[in-house]
Amino acid sequence: MTSIPKTMTAAGIDRPGGTLYTREVPVPSPGRGEVLVRISAAPVNPSDLARLKRGGFDPETYIPGLEGSGTVIAAGSGLLPAILKGKRVACTAEYPASGTWAEYMVTKAGKCFPLNKTIDDEQGSMMMVNPLTAIGFLDIVKENKHKALINNAAASALGRMVELMGNRQGVPVINIVRSEKHAETLRNSGSKYVLNSSSDSFIDDLGRLSHELNATVLFDSTCSEQLGKMIGVLPDSSSVVIYGNLTGEEHIHVNPRKLIDNNINISGFFLGQRAKENGLLKNLINLRIASRLVSSNMKTAIQGRYPLQKVQEAVDAYMGNMSAGKVVLRINSLEIV
Ligand SMILES: NC(=O)c1ccc[n+]([C@@H]2O[C@H](COP(=O)([O-])OP(=O)(O)OC[C@H]3O[C@@H](n4cnc5c(N)ncnc54)[C@H](OP(=O)(O)O)[C@@H]3O)[C@@H](O)[C@H]2O)c1
Known part of the structure; x- marks a missing residue:
């Protein structure tokens, strides 16, 4: 199992609507029902941009990034965290101080879903928000x-x-x-x-x-x-x-x-809100459907890949031509393919 460092690189923003940058912050620890995910990839979504502009967070601690993919490298107490430990997952953020635009993220275990081998890290990082929304529609x-x-x-x-x-x-x-x-x-x-x-x-x-x-x-x-x-x-x-x-x-x-x-x-x-109303079983069924669709032909086009350190450049590129495809942050990855 990968050793866990004490600090990590994470994106931050100086103020709502301000400039994104990266900084060193402590690696968070998972509590009860939570997992620590070593992030592999995270897209830039319109909801990320809206949140960065709107504010309502503490810029000192806020780490952006709603969804991503990675590997669960530590588990807090509880059955689900234990089941997920060691698994490659798609995940969404639970806490404003722990988003996916970082090397590590703590989130609730229920916000992770194991990725099968046919889904790569990039497509996996976009498997939650849009596919589940399309299913909801x-x-x-x-x-x-x-x-x-x-x-x-x-x-x-x-x-x-x-x-x-x-x-x-x-x-x-x-x-x-x-x-x-x-x-x-x-x-x-x-x-x-x-x-x-x-x-x-x-x-x-x-x-x-x-x-x-x-x-x-x-x-x-x-x-x-x-x-x-x-x-x-x-x-x-x-x-x-x-x-x-x-x-x-x-x-x-x-x-x-x-x-x-x-x-x-x-x-x-x-x-x-829809997920809350759906309940656990329906959400699991929807995630399985999303996983199957993303494994087959429901792929998201990608226009560019950026290292976390170039987070502002990544956002600028995405905003320059949103319909050209997603911009993906490649994190904990030596090569930007
Ligand atoms: N409510 C929810 O739970 C939920 C969940 C998922 C997604 N969403 C929303 O779904 C939308 C699409 O998300 P996505 O991730 O699929 O986006 P995306 O692939 O990143 O593309 C954004 C699209 O929005 C278009 N656009 C941008 N500004 C526009 C404007 N002022 N008027 C008309 N079109 C505009 C862009 O077209 P151009 O090339 O013409 O700029 C582009 O096609 C977003 O609004 C997102 O917030 C909502």
């Missing part, structure tokens, strides 16, 4: 008997997963992207229904296509100015599920008459 579609779904920012990693799962389950997906370039990319990769929100005819196109396919659920991660108009053309009794805020808008503007007259229901989706 398709569950919502099934639970509410929607015939088709609409998804925004659809050139994203999550967007590609939602469409893949929709195709597998016979649920047509209307993909909304914000540039003709992304629309072309999606059409060339086989997407049947793609709308460009920058086009003059977008709102009319959305109204026509959503009625044609009876697409009565819109998953929106943008909260753009257009949202009110989009809601206004959906079929009656549609649901709008807000799951992201890529524009950073503080408010969404919706005509209340449209909600009342057309019986539109607006709700939020947060994977953490």
Whole structure:
């Protein structure tokens, strides 16, 4: 078993919205029900950027990074930590002072899932958040008997997963992207229904296509100015599920008459809350499904790999072209491939 040093390199930020850097901090120890993971890879996700910008943490101790992969090298007391010891896992962070953008992370054992040999460290590091969210979306579609779904920012990693799962389950997906370039990319990769929100005819196109396919659920991660108009053309009794805020808008503007007259229901989706509602068994089933999908063709595109010491460069590269694929921090790895 690898020996555990007293200190480690971890990312930090001087203030919310500030500059990322790396520093030496003590390696944390796992307590009851917790494990210590030696991190191998960790992606940069929109939720990481939102948190870094929003703040609400102590910059002295905060270590960013929501998800990652690595090996459990120490276990606190309890059965699950003992079972996981020595295993390669996908994991998510539990504590603000122990994120995945570090050489080691302490987290709850229940936030780790063993990786099978067919999933490499990089794909494993992205196995939790987006695949489980895509599974959650398709569950919502099934639970509410929607015939088709609409998804925004659809050139994203999550967007590609939602469409893949929709195709597998016979649920047509209307993909909304914000540039003709992304629309072309999606059409060339086989997407049947793609709308460009920058086009003059977008709102009319959305109204026509959503009625044609009876697409009565819109998953929106943008909260753009257009949202009110989009809601206004959906079929009656549609649901709008807000799951992201890529524009950073503080408010969404919706005509209340449209909600009342057309019986539109607006709700939020947060994977953490959904997982709590799912319960242990359903979460385990979903993780197995995610593992199987990531083992087969549900791969996340990667545009770049960076050492932890270049964390700010990694974030800048990702923000420069989010649809080009994820940027992955390679940690405890001698080579950046
Ligand atoms: N609620 C939850 O539990 C949950 C869970 C997972 C993911 N999410 C959300 O899902 C979304 C996608 O995540 P991801 O990891 O798949 O992202 P990603 O692969 O990193 O890609 C981000 C995408 O967002 C697009 N985008 C960025 N700013 C935009 C804006 N202002 N308007 C429209 N599109 C914009 C980018 O398109 P361009 O190339 O055009 O910039 C890109 O396609 C994020 O909002 C994330 O927070 C939420």
